[in-house]
Structure formats: structure tokens, C-alpha cells
Amino acid sequence: MPLHEPELEFIADMEAHVTTDAPIGPAAWGTRLICPVVRGTVEGPKLKGVVRPFGADWSLLRADGCIELDVRLIVETDDGAPIHVEYRGVIDLTREQVDRLRSGRAVGDMKIHTAPRFETAHPDYAWLNRIQAVGCGSNEVVGEEIKVTYSWYALRS
Amino acid sequence: MPRHEPKLEFVADMEGYVTMPVPIGPAAWGTRLVFPVVRGTVEGPKLKGTVRPFGADWAIIRADNCLELDVRLIVDTDDGALIHVEYRGLIDLTKEQVDQLLSGQAVEGMKIHTAPRVETAHPDYVWMNRVQLVGCGSGELVGEELKVMYSWYALGS
Numbered sequence: 001m002p003l004h005e006p007e008l009e010f011i012a013d014m015e016a017h018v019t020t021d022a023p024i025g026p027a028a029w030g031t032r033l034i035c036p037v038v039r040g041t042v043e044g045p046k047l048k049g050v051v052r053p054f055g056a057d058w059s060l061l062r063a064d065g066c067i068e069l070d071v072r073l074i075v076e077t078d079d080g081a082p083i084h085v086e087y088r089g090v091i092d093l094t095r096e097q098v099d100r101l102r103s104g105r106a107v108g109d110m111k112i113h114t115a116p117r118f119e120t121a122h123p124d125y126a127w128l129n130r131i132q133a134v135g136c137g138s139n140e141v142v143g144e145e146i147k148v149t150y151s152w153y154a155l156r157s
Numbered sequence: 158m159p160r161h162e163p164k165l166e167f168v169a170d171m172e173g174y175v176t177m178p179v180p181i182g183p184a185a186w187g188t189r190l191v192f193p194v195v196r197g198t199v200e201g202p203k204l205k206g207t208v209r210p211f212g213a214d215w216a217i218i219r220a221d222n223c224l225e226l227d228v229r230l231i232v233d234t235d236d237g238a239l240i241h242v243e244y245r246g247l248i249d250l251t252k253e254q255v256d257q258l259l260s261g262q263a264v265e266g267m268k269i270h271t272a273p274r275v276e277t278a279h280p281d282y283v284w285m286n287r288v289q290l291v292g293c294g295s296g297e298l299v300g301e302e303l304k305v306m307y308s309w310y311a312l313g314s
Contacts, residue, residue: 001167001170001200001201001308002167002170002308002310003170003172003306003307003308004293004294004295004306004307004308005293005308006165006291006293006308006310008163008165010158010159013158013159013160013161043158044158064283064286064287066286066287088272088274089289090274090287090288090289092287092288111313111314113288113289113312113313113314114289115245115272115289115291117245117247126221129221129223130221130223130247130249131247131249131270132246132247132270132271132272132291134163134272134289134291134312136161136162136163136312136313136314137161137314138161138314149160149161150160150161151158151159151160151161151162151163153159153163155270155272155291155293156268156270157268157270157293
């Protein structure tokens with residue numbers, strides 16, 4: 001025990017600016033906090049491009065004070081490959097952070113953990129279709145926008 | 158670069174026995190291979206229990222020879238907690254390996270990479286609701302059954 005040791009191979013850093021739409025809720029699952037993507041960049045040893053200005057995190061603030069992420073976005077590489085990126089994930093908030101969010105204020109310094117998957121048809125990036133990735137990230141409030149930064153890694157063993 | 162360094166905290170090893178599937182397909186998304194869970198165990202520093210004998214991997218073999226996992230199962234801990242475990246993931250296969258699998262043989266050296274999420278109400282295990290897990294696994298044929306062996310880790314940063 002453990003039977004398998006994981007290795008994490010760095011893919012890229014992603015930086016995106018998002019806005020926060022008006023909260024919807026509480027509803028059946030919790031309060032929906034939708035964060036549309038304004039702009040972003042991706043940079044890594046084998047991947048460099050921009051994040052298209054649509055796509056969002058259709059996130060949910062759960063009753064137990066976690067945020068569930070539900071993100072879809074498109075990365076366009078500098079050499080013309082569109083890459084569909086999709087990830088769920090979770091943010092474990094402190095009591096304080098939950099209270100701030102529920103009172104309508106923005107919260108930074110979150111620890112974000114995600115599990116991205118990719119779809120692309122470009123032959124140079126087809127390797128992305130065949131991996132399970134993980135993402136570690138955080139955020140900061142920048143004026144009216146929120147800047148999120150992530151590092152993406154391919155899960156290997 | 159990278160901006161964020163991930164940490165992986167070992168949670169448990171999972172060992173499960175599934176029956177080999179009758180393939181359904183090719184259909185719209187690929188060939189469906191459903192692997193029903195027969196039995197299993199989970200063991201780790203903070204988690205010990207058994208896997209209930211329902212649940213399955215509702216897997217798909219894609220046109221590009223990757224196997225997409227889609228697993229739901231229930232773990233019963235030794236101290237009476239019920240834990241719902243759900244994960245997607247990938248196995249990167251060659252055409253030859255896919256043909257082997259579709260003809261009912263297990264594939265040597267399969268590397269399975271997953272991203273589990275957990276739901277539980279038991280107070281000793283609610284910490285699991287708040288983490289993104291990763292799983293690394295492999296499989297081997299044991300008689301008529303496929304034995305799968307995973308290590309689960311909590312993703313931190």
C-alpha cells in the first residue's frame with residue numbers, strides 16, 4: 001500500500017479573467033454562481049494559446065460550503081488548434097469565505113482543485129484527448145473581475 | 158511556471174472484481190462495455206471497507222481506441238458509513254489492445270487514470286465530500302473476472 005504511485009507531468013499554466021453574474025438561488029442544488037470568461041492565456045512546454053471570450057464556470061455554492069466547479073472553455077493555440085477544455089472540481093471554502101460570498105462580496109485566495117479533460121482534432125495536440133489531467137489553482141479579485149490561475153498536469157503512473 | 162505545485166495525499170487502495178462485458182455496439186458514441194462490480198475492498202490510513210455488489214463501469218471504447226470510464230459504486234466502511242464514489246477517467250489503448258478487450262481477453266499493462274468524487278453523510282468521512290481525488294490503476298484477468306487495483310489520492314496544493 002499504495003499499490004500505484006502517480007506521476008504528474010506539467011502541461012501548462014492557465015490564467016483567465018472572469019466576471020461574476022448575479023447569483024441564482026438558493027435553488028434545488030444550492031446557489032448557482034456563474035462566472036463568464038472574459039479572456040485568458042495558456043502557456044506550457046507543449047501548449048501555448050488564448051482562451052476564447054465565451055465559456056464559463058457554471059459553479060454551484062453547495063449547502064455545505066463547498067463550491068462545485070463546472071467549466072467549459074475553448075483554448076485556441078498559437079498554431080491554430082481549437083481545444084475544448086472541460087473540468088469539474090471543488091473548492092473547500094472556510095466559514096468566513098462562505099459568509100462573504102453569501103453577502104454578495106467577492107472572495108479571493110481560494111484553493112481550487114480540478115480534473116480537466118480535453119478534446120481536439122489537431123494532430124499535434126491529439127495526445128491531450130488521451131489523458132486525464134489535474135488542475136491546481138487559486139484566484140484573486142482584480143477590480144470588477146476575478147483572475148484565476150491554474151497549473152495543469154497530466155496524470156501518469 | 159508552473160505556478161501551482163500539486164500535492165497528492167494517499168487516501169486508499171481499492172481492489173475490485175468485475176465481470177467481463179458483452180460489448181454493445183458500435184453505437185453512437187462507440188462500443189459500450191459495461192463491467193458490473195462483483196465485490197471489492199478499500200483500504201487506507203483513514204478508510205477501510207467493502208465495495209457493494211452492484212455498481213459498474215459503464216465504459217465506452219471510442220473510435221480513437223481510448224476507453225472512457227464512467228463508474229459509480231458504493232463503499233460500506235467497517236464503521237457503518239455509506240460512501241457513493243463516482244469517477245470518469247481514461248485508458249489509453251492501441252487498436253490491438255482494443256481488439257483483445259472486445260474478444261473477452263484482459264490487456265496486459267493497462268494504465269487507468271481517474272478523477273473520483275465522493276458523497277457521504279457520515280461525519281467522520283464528510284472531509285471526502287470536499288476533495289478532488291485522483292486514481293491510478295491497473296487490471297488483470299483472474300479466471301472469468303477482471304481484478305482492478307487502484308490507488309486513490311486527494312489532490313492538494
